Amino acid sequence: MLASLLPLALTGLLHVAGVMAQDLPTCSLDKKCPKEHPCCSQYNQCGVGAFCLGGCDPRMSYSLDSCMPAPVCESKTYKMDSMDKIVSMDKYLGDASKADWMYQGKPLEHNGNILLTMPPQSVGTVMASTSYMWYGRVKAKLKTARGRGVVTAFILYSDVKDEIDYEFVGVDLETAQTNYYFQGIPLYDQGGNITIDSDSYDNWHEYEINWTPDKIEWAVDGKVGRTKKRSDTWNETFNQWDFPQTPSRVQLSIWPGGLATNAKGTIDWAGGEIDWNSDDIKKNQYYFATFGEITVECWDADSGPGSNNGKSYIYTDFLATNNTVEVTDKKTTLKSLEGSGIDQDNEGTGKGNAATLPGGDVSGSGSSGSGNHDQSGSGGSTGGCGANSFSQSCSNSGNSDGSGDDKGGAPGARGSASLGVVIAVAALLLI
Ligand SMILES: *[C@@H]1O[C@H](CO)[C@@H](O)[C@H](O)[C@H]1NC(C)=O
Ligand SMILES: *[C@@H]1O[C@H](CO)[C@@H](O)[C@H](O)[C@H]1NC(C)=O
Numbered sequence: 001m002l003a004s005l006l007p008l009a010l011t012g013l014l015h016v017a018g019v020m021a022q023d024l025p026t027c028s029l030d031k032k033c034p035k036e037h038p039c040c041s042q043y044n045q046c047g048v049g050a051f052c053l054g055g056c057d058p059r060m061s062y063s064l065d066s067c068m069p070a071p072v073c074e075s076k077t078y079k080m081d082s083m084d085k086i087v088s089m090d091k092y093l094g095d096a097s098k099a100d101w102m103y104q105g106k107p108l109e110h111n112g113n114i115l116l117t118m119p120p121q122s123v124g125t126v127m128a129s130t131s132y133m134w135y136g137r138v139k140a141k142l143k144t145a146r147g148r149g150v151v152t153a154f155i156l157y158s159d160v161k162d163e164i165d166y167e168f169v170g171v172d173l174e175t176a177q178t179n180y181y182f183q184g185i186p187l188y189d190q191g192g193n194i195t196i197d198s199d200s201y202d203n204w205h206e207y208e209i210n211w212t213p214d215k216i217e218w219a220v221d222g223k224v225g226r227t228k229k230r231s232d233t234w235n236e237t238f239n240q241w242d243f244p245q246t247p248s249r250v251q252l253s254i255w256p257g258g259l260a261t262n263a264k265g266t267i268d269w270a271g272g273e274i275d276w277n278s279d280d281i282k283k284n285q286y287y288f289a290t291f292g293e294i295t296v297e298c299w300d301a302d303s304g305p306g307s308n309n310g311k312s313y314i315y316t317d318f319l320a321t322n323n324t325v326e327v328t329d330k331k332t333t334l335k336s337l338e339g340s341g342i343d344q345d346n347e348g349t350g351k352g353n354a355a356t357l358p359g360g361d362v363s364g365s366g367s368s369g370s371g372n373h374d375q376s377g378s379g380g381s382t383g384g385c386g387a388n389s390f391s392q393s394c395s396n397s398g399n400s401d402g403s404g405d406d407k408g409g410a411p412g413a414r415g416s417a418s419l420g421v422v423i424a425v426a427a428l429l430l431i
């Protein structure tokens with residue numbers, strides 16, 4: 001659930017900070033998207049294009065086929081030594097053979113690894129695999145971020161919000177916190193900690209999730225630290241297994257749990273308020289987590305749940321359980337960021353009047369989603385306070401004490417305070 005705060009925070013940026021040129025409809029289980037904006041993004045807003053690709057929730061979309069089919073699992077080792085196959089979300093149209101990862105925020109190549117960065121007053125960086133896993137094993141070599149309020153995450157996350165997590169808070173570098181969710185429903189007792197045998201910021205460790213139809217194992221440096229069996233997750237009231245069971249993307253992120261304006265519970269959990277003037281920030285200009293090799297091994301069932309004999313996964317029912325996912329040969333790519341699952345061949349007008357990025361850019365002019373969003377990828381901190389504020393770099397001006405206090409001053413300050421409000425709301429709802 002805590003990993004889910006980041007997406008919610010992004011929704012908040014759009015809504016509360018008023019960065020949107022035009023208000024997009026929101027979506028939930030009870031409120032599906034309208035036909036003109038058919039796809040419900042991971043951040044619970046309706047749109048086209050990127051909204052219909054990774055993270056699109058078919059249960060909340062206009063129809064089950066509004067989201068694009070999801071690229072099937074591919075067993076693969078990602079070296080994470082260059083940005084070559086890592087693309088900004090506004091450059092991705094659903095072809096997983098062209099890009100391994102898509103991102104929002106600011107990832108960088110550094111010394112043969114990928115850093116996910118979080119500059120002052122930003123909401124950090126999130127990167128998601130373009131292909132999905134339907135059970136299987138994923139291992140990541142990583143070094144966590146450090147510092148009060150700074151959270152690093154390595155999770156599996158499905159379009160219907162099944163989730164298997166590792167989360168690391170930057171004040172406790174010897175604990176890997178693990179968790180799982182079924183369809184994003186907050187339950188209270190499923191967390192579990194694994195002790196890491198040396199500091200997770202200075203040292204590489206290998207974190208592994210081994211997910212099968214019957215159990216989840218979390219292993220650190222090859223040693224299983226926690227097991228959760230499906231058989232222990234039966235929900236009698238709802239007659240369902242509260243167990244992750246749908247195709248999921250690998251998601252890596254750094255995010256500000258300790259934003260001053262967050263709910264106290266979130267800040268406490270994250271180890272306190274973030275210090276945007278820390279020695280680490282002075283030295284590097286950002287907090288960062290370091291990612292090395294990531295390996296995905298698909299489950300490879302012959303048929304049914306966990307298979308990948310085809311091109312794509314689709315959902316055939318709103319229940320979104322393992323037996324309502326099907327492997328098909330349907331294509332996964334859109335012609336433009338103005339298309340959707342029910343309008344796949346839309347060539348786009350180039351006018352960009354559609355909001356092109358969930359949780360990010362809404363370009364009022366120019367071609368789909370170019371422009372502004374690139375700033376967060378290229379490290380520029382000029383401008384960027386307009387339609388696109390994923391990284392909130394604009395809020396540096398006039399609010400460098402990190403208080404997030406909204407005195408009605410610089411637009412950026414308002415943006416970051418608002419972000420906190422929404423994280424707080426999310427926290428109230430979810431914790
Ligand atoms: C895990 O460790 C953190 C401290 O890092 C603590 O706050 C949390 O309560 C622990 N969770 C469990 C389930 O023991
Ligand atoms: C799908 O999940 C159900 C429980 O929800 C389980 O009984 C069944 O064995 C699973 N099917 C497969 C093939 O894993």
Ligand SMILES: *[C@@H]1O[C@H](CO)[C@@H](O)[C@H](O)[C@H]1NC(C)=O
Pocket residue numbers: 185187235236237238242
């Ligand atoms: C059963 O599932 C419902 C909704 O899916 C959830 O609200 C409830 O907390 C679950 N019950 C238990 C005992 O986990």
